[in-house]
Amino acid sequence: MNLTSVKTLYRAEMARSLRTILQSVVSPVLSTSLYFVVFGSAIGSRISEVEGIPYGAFIVPGLIMLMLLTQSVSNASFGIFFPRFSGSVYEILSAPISPLEIVLGFVGAAATKSIVLGLIVLGTASLFVPFTIEHPLMMLLFLVLTALTFSLLGFIIGIWADGFEKLQLVPLLVITPLTFLGGTFYSIDMLPPLWQTVTLFNPVVYLVSGFRYSFYGLGDVSVWISLGMILLFMAVALVVIHAIFRSGYRLKP
Amino acid sequence: MSAPIIDVKGLTKVYNGGFEALKGIDLEIRRGEIFALLGPNGAGKTTLISVICGLVNPSSGRVLVDGHDILDDFRAARSRIGLVPQELTSEAFSTVWDTVSFSRGLFGKPKDPAHIEKVLRQLSLWEKRKNRLITLSGGMKRRVLIAKALAHEPQVLFLDEPTAGVDVELRRDMWEVVRGLRQSGVTIILTTHYIEEAEEMAERIGVIRAGELVLVEDKQTLMASLGRKELTLHLREPLSQLPEALAHRSLTLADDGHALVYRYDGADDGEGAIADLLGEVDAAGITFKDLHTRQSSLEEIFVNLVKERT
Structure with a gap:
């Protein structure tokens, strides 16, 4: 393992987000806080409790998940797409580092950013709505695993994308809808039976459910299923990335 | 004579579209020489360099860098190589100092500000070290790319079309640096389509045409017989x-x-x-x-x- 190279890549990626702190930190924190203000404090007080939890508190895990997913994907995808776009990726490809080390650098940095953002948003949320965290360690585990998995997905998108449009496509057209429909704002028990079944095909349901379990001790599905699912997603992402480097897809002709 | 620093045997490259960019290249680069690879556009110069540097996967054949296979032993092979690409590419928003230091770290070398300073001074970049790359002129950016390639103290330096669109002053500085490197034992391989350049700098010249190495000869011999x-x-x-x-x-x-x-x-x-x-x-x-x-x-x-x- 070439630790110096991994650290160098990781630090450069972190420095890039510090240079753009408004966009990479302030903006997601602000937009998520707006949800807390509107749905938590303002409207939330007029909505009845969901499964015995005040609505404002109920949506906190889902909103953090929403932010975590979109930020992980966009951070990681931009991280690898930009050097490809500018051409400076030549240096990374010609460096004495393995694909695994490249992934560690880029995905590690993207996941770190998302985790830090998640914790900031968690802290911000507590300013607007009161909530509890029953299983803090489980909460952290979900935070880390989700950030890593979706940073891996972002890395794949950043390699697949051949323009800025495709880069935005997945976060906007896939991640956001799936999160909104994945139980962020409601318990899936509130849906008609048919849709409850359909929803089980939405991977985000398992993430939100597991994350919510770590807060309030209850979720739409068992926490172990949630954990199993996220590990499965991570495994799939790793297999895809392995295949990408093996074939040289979009990186090495 | 010692073993060649770069040893290419039967190297071919067929791109996905079926284009045969390299048709069985055999080439030995001697330790410490300045070698110029000449050829018209599309002859395969850049593909050859890209395969050796790890940017393009070879279709068949093998390449050894200082005895290390570029695929099986890529770490050892690549850590010996510095590459200055043809196109000006850079992380627009970082500073000269940061990007050159980044290159050193990326190649796994421990920090060495004294070496970075030496490289920047050699290339007249010291005054600009705090400038962001986006504010630099094309010539300055090319200097930065050279500095990046030298940051990890390579044994072999590839210069792909180093003087395309470069002014006289930079060209002079660049040859100064190349001569200095050669004296310290670095092997230099450059591609060009300017004969004057090859004439001025190189000791041996290889001519590549349509993916084939047409000849490899000492410069003196080549110039006498063909110029x-x-x-x-x-x-x-x-x-x-x-x-x-x-x-x-x-x-x-x-x-x-x-x-x-x-x-x-x-x-x-x-x-x-x-x-x-x-x-x-x-x-x-x-x-x-x-x-x-x-x-x-x-x-x-x-x-x-x-x-x-x-």
């Missing part, structure tokens, strides 16, 4: 035939006797041959109003070369 120069004197008074005094020279009349043409080898320029000739022309009472010389371009050398070898 041609031509001096034309535009005369005040037309001559009907060559004067007796100049008969021993291989001169020809052109333009209805208005011009006197002298053809000579690229290898024996200087040495006073031209001055002697002009002296004799003057002594023969021939006056001229203008003169010009031209050198055979790589293009012409190619045409000759390809004719000769096929």
